[in-house]
Amino acid sequence: MSSPYARRRERFLRALPERACAIIGGAAEMRRNGDVHYPFRQHSDLLYLTGFPEPDALAVFTPGRERRFTLLVRPRDAEQERWTGRRVGVEGAVERYGADQAFPITEAPQRLHELLDGCDEVFLHPGDNPELDALVLRTMAALRRRERQGCRAPRRITDIQTVLHEQRLIKDEEALASLRRAVEITAEAHRLAMGAARAGTYEYEIEALVDYTFRRHGGYPGYGTIVAAGANATILHYVDAADVLRPGQLLLVDGGCEWQGFTADVTRTYPVATAEGRACFSPAQRRVYEVVLRAQQEGIALARPGVTIDDIHRRCIEVLTEGMVALGLLSGQPAELIDKGEYKRYYMHRTSHWLGMDVHDVGDYAPGGQPRPLQPGMVFTIEPGLYIGEGEQEPPEYRGIGVRIEDDILITEDGHEVLTRAIPKDPSELEALVGSGRT
């Protein structure tokens, strides 16, 4: 058993009840316009367990049967393959992807009927793929109707997240190797963006440089790269990337490379350099930046097994709220401003999310309703920010300043590792690097 996929399947199969059937639908091609499609990205659950790269696939796991891993895939088709590319096909699904048996995806209704017959429990991610949900429900109903003839329908549907997403939450060796490579490429992209961030450059040019760097190494953007100059940075998921960089602005770049299905997620904020390449925070920008940096550093310092993401969020909110008072954005007692939620005027998102195959990765944040203690092998972001609107009521020197600093953290046995530590965030280091054309 050599491939990471085979090892993951073995663990997954062992975690399922003997009489279960787990069903995982792959992604479909998405039409963009006319007969043009968006670039295809496999569903993360299917990718995690199989590595199978094509649209219209279905994986079925039956731990109690002799053939435990079934793949349904697009069959080979010489005419179609001439136009739209090679296919693995039914035989390839067995030979190259380790399925115990494989069938054409067109046989899904009949094969599911056979595979579900006699199982007690169906593991599925309800609501994730309504078409698949409907097919499974129809199949269960058909089996129920035939119980007098000796069929037996499953009695329960269980959310697959209780098993598979728990497994995805703790990164295995191969997942960590992919994340580390994703981080390396992401570091190069951010450094190139810093070097290029001069007044007169357009946001889309920086975006192109970041995405080009990902592609140059065989990766992809793990999510839409955010490049936001000036007040655009106060829009959390700004995607227009259409404005020119002006002297005196800050530039926020949130970009992460996806490598072999795993993505980094990194934000840096720094001053736009002059056309000649000199970069300097204004005193007001630097004050805001240092509050966010301190919040992030204190949050990171807490990260170790047993601590919760809520503890880290709480600490970041405390530092940010104290900062808001010190800057004159809010007035009052920080503890009271936190209790009343007043800080949300400038910090409206959570500090952390799980990171992995999806940028906002799977994994229960509060199993049984209780915040989850961190464990070795978990990876998540710490990304505090301050986003100050341009309204009349804001102090003029801070209007339109948006800062976020985001790193990727791995929990280890005795603490944590900041996977993205090679990407500069010290303000003086940034001033030296930004606009220099150097990396």
Ligand code: GLY
């Ligand atoms: N890039 C999305 C996020 O930071 O959560």
Ligand code: MN
């Ligand atoms: Mn993030």
Ligand code: MN
């Ligand atoms: Mn991000």
